[in-house]
Amino acid sequence: MQLTRHITPDSLMSLEAYTKYRKANKPAIIAHRKLRSVTLGEHINLQFESETTIRYQIQEMLRIEKVFEEEGILQEIEAYAPLVPDGSNWKATMMIEYTDVNERKRELARLIGVEDHMFVEVEGQPRVYAIADEDLDRENDEKTSAVHFVRFELTPAMCAAVKAGGAVKLGCDHTNYPAHITIAAETLASLAGDLR
Secondary structure, eight states: OOOOSSOOGGGSOOHHHHHHHHHHHHHHHHHHHHHTEEEETTTEEEEEOOHHHHHHHHHHHHHHHTOOSHHHHHHHHHHHGGGSOOSSEEEEEEEEOOSSHHHHHHHHHHTTTGGGGEEEEETTSOOEEOEEOSSSOOBOSSOBOSEEEEEEEOOHHHHHHHHTTOOEEEEEEETTEEEEEEOOHHHHHHHHTTOO
């Protein structure tokens, strides 16, 4: 899978080529995804996306749906490419995870607005709150969604601090879900690669 910083139909593999690539590279892709996954508290997981994770997602959707016509390929790119970081931000799929159905229903009602309370704090810099669900609203008056898409927009000073090895805290200050964690060094090294 060749990274080009711009996903186009021509930069994706054919279904046949991807099938061969997938067999040889799936463990490495899964390890990359795991490295970029941060659990906050017991029930929120942020999967920080990259060009690698999004290319994999697009190729998987094309494979599963057996899409090989340009219109279908363009639809998948349009759906997922906005999740690739732009060089000054981190983008993540935020999942609220409760295994018990009744508990999940209750907690999603208690966590309305939680996506707007997610933040990153680069050492020595002010907090940056997530910009959530830019594609469409994912909650209503009764509950929030179990999945949100969030973007953390960093200033040049924050980017420089991360690249220089500054620690980064991920947190949430929602009344019903106060939590924070320092992002592990290996994960942060991968995230630093997203920044210019």
